[in-house]
Amino acid sequence: MGASSSRLARARSEAIDRQLKADSLQSKKEVPVLLLGSDHASKSTLVKHIKLLRGLTPEELAAFRSAIHRTVIDSVHGIVLALLTSGLDGMLAEEHRHLPDVILRVKLDNALNSEIAVAIETLWRTPAVVRLLDDNEDEVYLPDSAVYFFTQIQHLAQPEYTPTEEDVLRTPAQKNTITETRFSMGGLSIRFIDVGPLRSERKKWIHCFESCNRMRESLYLFESIINSRWFLRTSIILFFTEVDAFEAKIRKIPLARYFPEYTGGPDVIKAAKYFLWCFMQENRARLSVYPQCVFACFLFLLLPLISGSFSVPVVLFISLLSLPFLIGTNDTKCVRLVFAAIKETIIQNALKNCKILDTQVL
Structure with missing residues (x-):
C-alpha cells in the first residue's frame, strides 16, 4: 500500500516536472508583443494584416x-x-x-x-x-x-x-478594448497584444501642448517610453512613416513654421533625417535603436523577450514620416518588414547577450 502510494506520488511529480519543462521550452519560443500608440496609430492595421495573413475565423x-x-x-x-x-x-x-x-x-x-x-x-x-x-x-x-x-x-x-x-x-479599431493575435514566424510564436489608444495616459500630459501637433505628440510619447525606468534593458525599432502625406504637406506648409531649428526646406530626405535626429535626442537612456521605414501612422510595440537568451525587451516605435525605401500600410509587405525587423533585433540581442556583439547605440 505504502509502496504503491509512493510510486503514484513519484509519477505525479515526474509528470509535473515534464509539464514545467515543456512550458519552459514553449515560453522560450514565444515572444509577447505589446502594442501601444496614439489615437491615430496604424497598429490596428498591422494587427488586421496579421489576421489576414493567417486567415480569419468565422467568429x-x-x-x-x-x-x-x-x-x-x-x-x-x-x-x-x-x-x-x-x-x-x-x-x-x-x-x-x-x-x-x-x-x-x-x-x-x-x-x-x-x-x-x-x-x-x-x-x-x-x-x-x-x-x-x-x-x-x-x-x-x-x-x-x-x-x-x-x-x-x-x-x-x-x-x-x-x-x-x-x-x-x-474597419476602424474598437477603442478601450484589449485584443490578442498570435502569429508564427519560423520557430517563434509571436503574440501581439493591442491595448488600445493611450487616451487615459495622454490626458495627463497633453495639456502641456495647447496647439500640439502629432509629431510633437509622438516625440513626447517616445521620450516618455524610451527613458522610462521600466524599459532600462530595451532595444528600440524606430519606424518613420506616411512619407506621401508628409512630402505633400511640407511642399505647401514650411516645416520651419513648426520646427524653427529645421533648415532643410521642402526636401523630404532632409526632413526625415532631421526628425530621426529629434527622436535620437530623446534617447537619454542610451538604449539601442534600430531605424526602419514603412508607411503608417505613429505607433510603437513593446516586445518583452522573456526567454533566457532573449531577455532584452524590444520596442517597435512607428512615427509619422519615412525615408526613401518605403511600402504601404495596406500591403502585406509592411507586415513582413515588421517581422523582419523583429527577427533582426532578436538576433542582435542574442549576439549581445552572448558577448559576440558589443552593445551599441545607433
Missing part, C-alpha cells in the same frame, strides 16, 4: 461585419446631428424630410438591413449633405473609412454579406 469575420455596421451607423448619426445643428436640414426636399428621424432611431448595435441602407444612401446623396461636408470639412468628423462604406451600403446590408479583405483593413 472574426462576424465581428468585423458587426464593427462595419456600427461604423456606418455611427458615422451617419454624426452627419444627421451636424445637419440639424447647422440648419441645413431645411434644404432637404419634402420627400426626404423624414430621413433624419428614421436614421436617428437606428441603434448602434442594430444590423443594417435594406430599409436602413436605402435611407442612408438617399440622405448621403442629398445636396444638403454634400453642402454640409463641403462647407464644414474641418468641423464634421467622419472616419476615413466612412465614405468607402457609404458607397458600398447596399452590399453591406445584404443578409449574406461577408467582409472582404479591403473591408477588414478599412
